[in-house]
Amino acid sequence: MKADNISVQYETRVGTPVLAVNDVSFHLEHGEVLGIAGESGCGKSTLAAALSGNSASNMRITGGTVSLDDTTTIDIVKTQGIPRDWRGSTISLLPQRALNALNPTARIGDYAYDVIRAHEKRMNRREAMEKTGERLEQLGLPTRVLKSYPHQLSGGMRQRVVTVISTLLDPDILIADEPTSALDVSSQKALVLMLQKMMNEGMLSRAIFITHDLALLSNIATRISIMYAGEIVEENTTNEIIHNAQHPYTRALLAATLEPDPSIRNITIKGLSGQSPDMQTPPSGCRFHPRCPYAMPVCAQKVPGATPLGSGFARCWLLDGTTEIPDPIKHEEVVAS
Amino acid sequence: MNEPFYSVKNLTKVFGGGQEQVVAVKDVSFDVTPGEIIAIVGESGSGKSTLARMLLKLSQPTAGTIMMDGEDVTKLKRPNQLKPYWRDVQGVFQNPAGSFNQFYSVRTVLEKTFNLHEHRLSKAEKLERIHKALNLVGLDPQQTLERGSHELSGGQRQRVIIARALLVDPRLLIADESTSALDASLRVTILNVLKDLSQRLNLSVLFITHDIGQAYYLADRVFVMYRGEMVEQGPTETVLQFPQHDYTKRLLADVPRLEGWTASPGDLSIEELAKALT
Numbered sequence: 001m002k003a004d005n006i007s008v009q010y011e012t013r014v015g016t017p018v019l020a021v022n023d024v025s026f027h028l029e030h031g032e033v034l035g036i037a038g039e040s041g042c043g044k045s046t047l048a049a050a051l052s053g054n055s056a057s058n059m060r061i062t063g064g065t066v067s068l069d070d071t072t073t074i075d076i077v078k079t080q081g082i083p084r085d086w087r088g089s090t091i092s093l094l095p096q097r098a099l100n101a102l103n104p105t106a107r108i109g110d111y112a113y114d115v116i117r118a119h120e121k122r123m124n125r126r127e128a129m130e131k132t133g134e135r136l137e138q139l140g141l142p143t144r145v146l147k148s149y150p151h152q153l154s155g156g157m158r159q160r161v162v163t164v165i166s167t168l169l170d171p172d173i174l175i176a177d178e179p180t181s182a183l184d185v186s187s188q189k190a191l192v193l194m195l196q197k198m199m200n201e202g203m204l205s206r207a208i209f210i211t212h213d214l215a216l217l218s219n220i221a222t223r224i225s226i227m228y229a230g231e232i233v234e235e236n237t238t239n240e241i242i243h244n245a246q247h248p249y250t251r252a253l254l255a256a257t258l259e260p261d262p263s264i265r266n267i268t269i270k271g272l273s274g275q276s277p278d279m280q281t282p283p284s285g286c287r288f289h290p291r292c293p294y295a296m297p298v299c300a301q302k303v304p305g306a307t308p309l310g311s312g313f314a315r316c317w318l319l320d321g322t323t324e325i326p327d328p329i330k331h332e333e334v335v336a337s
Numbered sequence: 338m339n340e341p342f343y344s345v346k347n348l349t350k351v352f353g354g355g356q357e358q359v360v361a362v363k364d365v366s367f368d369v370t371p372g373e374i375i376a377i378v379g380e381s382g383s384g385k386s387t388l389a390r391m392l393l394k395l396s397q398p399t400a401g402t403i404m405m406d407g408e409d410v411t412k413l414k415r416p417n418q419l420k421p422y423w424r425d426v427q428g429v430f431q432n433p434a435g436s437f438n439q440f441y442s443v444r445t446v447l448e449k450t451f452n453l454h455e456h457r458l459s460k461a462e463k464l465e466r467i468h469k470a471l472n473l474v475g476l477d478p479q480q481t482l483e484r485g486s487h488e489l490s491g492g493q494r495q496r497v498i499i500a501r502a503l504l505v506d507p508r509l510l511i512a513d514e515s516t517s518a519l520d521a522s523l524r525v526t527i528l529n530v531l532k533d534l535s536q537r538l539n540l541s542v543l544f545i546t547h548d549i550g551q552a553y554y555l556a557d558r559v560f561v562m563y564r565g566e567m568v569e570q571g572p573t574e575t576v577l578q579f580p581q582h583d584y585t586k587r588l589l590a591d592v593p594r595l596e597g598w599t600a601s602p603g604d605l606s607i608e609e610l611a612k613a614l615t
Binding site for chain 1: 380381382490491492493520521522523524525526528529532547548549550551552553554573574577578587588589591592593594595596597598
């Protein structure tokens, strides 16, 4: 899958549109999980909505093409999204809040039947139930959930069930938008293990996993894109991002990841100052410059281009070869009291 | 060391009755000394928030006692008893937007807090205290006071709520998942604010979280809750490096790490996966 130059904006009542996603491109090979990370409001969910055909009413796609396996290139501006028959079967969305995704008055089995019937008219109820039950069993989930209502299941179980339903039609691509953010760590792990199982068993060939949790992402993604203010500021293999991040924003995100490790005792980790920019009037030049600890005059004036870094790239003026890259100031040591 | 000023004994909360009965908190006991930060960790549904609500006197315990300065405060009910209690014990919750009247400016929100005080302060004194509290949480009063809640970022909003709690000079701050809704980079700044306040004002903090990483960063002591019971408590290093209870061990193993889970999932067999999922 190739997505090129995707731009999305929201219409507002006052007239100035909010530029939520700006010129984002990526490609996704079979067997890959692309992770997209960034803080709230960086446009990651907007990107997911645009690519999965779940646009909000005030959303407008202003640029971009999508192509699958080099067959046809679809101009998603004309159609304002992916073709309708792709939804669910070619590209499927796994939404954030499982509680809101499920119908509270329908049993899980009936809901799954609805989903299947929308795409495969010939399948009857019994066959649909069998198919769903089989899938649940393959993934080690109890088949009794078919007869349960959503409120009878725990939050983690609901999220796993939604995951199973969103992949029932064997989509080519699964877009998982913050599927773990409302879950506790044990349920997060279970969900990630299940997705890995799906990949291994061939129920799923590739996925886009969106989250703000880099630690979790590093456990599932093969590549990671870091988004800031609607743009991808750095993209590389998971290993490179975790161990050799180049963009100051990526470094700040990594430094703020608190792991239960003795090394974070008795030190003060500096968070980022300021807040993410107002996207009606994004900052000039590099959009990260008002919060960047290494900002130089050029950063406010010109938009940095993508500097190739082996298997990925980063957009930062520190990387253009004329400036020496400062050591990451990660922690500030504090004398233990 | 310091003497404990706040202690909880056998605190229990039961919801419903008969077959529907749920014991949300069971026999929880602990002490709090001035200036210490205690993290209460546990998964969703482990009773952490029910415990916080009881300590804040927002819900009545079924059994057990809460003592402050040697006085039994469990049965306090009337507003004239609760007001003095709330001056000492304050809460900060998960969603700062929910604790904010969206039609008020920061100044109004903070000024209203003085209704908890019985003595009257002059306008100038109030403003001086507000300035002091905002400075303590790292906000510039000039830039913040006239703003509405929608003009603040999530981190700033949460800091205003912490400042509000500080206005009454509390001795115990109960922070219930107050950093969970924030982005990682903002989260650290709030944790730093709490750490700093505890040291500067000798403020005790009960920090409730499901994130062991945050507990590790912040807390002097860690309490682990599981299904309503406190299964482990002790100094942070001891509990997290040498966990005794199986649940604490599992919690630590399930935390996602940049270097992968301690026990890497790899290619799990279907049985192992089924076990992990249930």
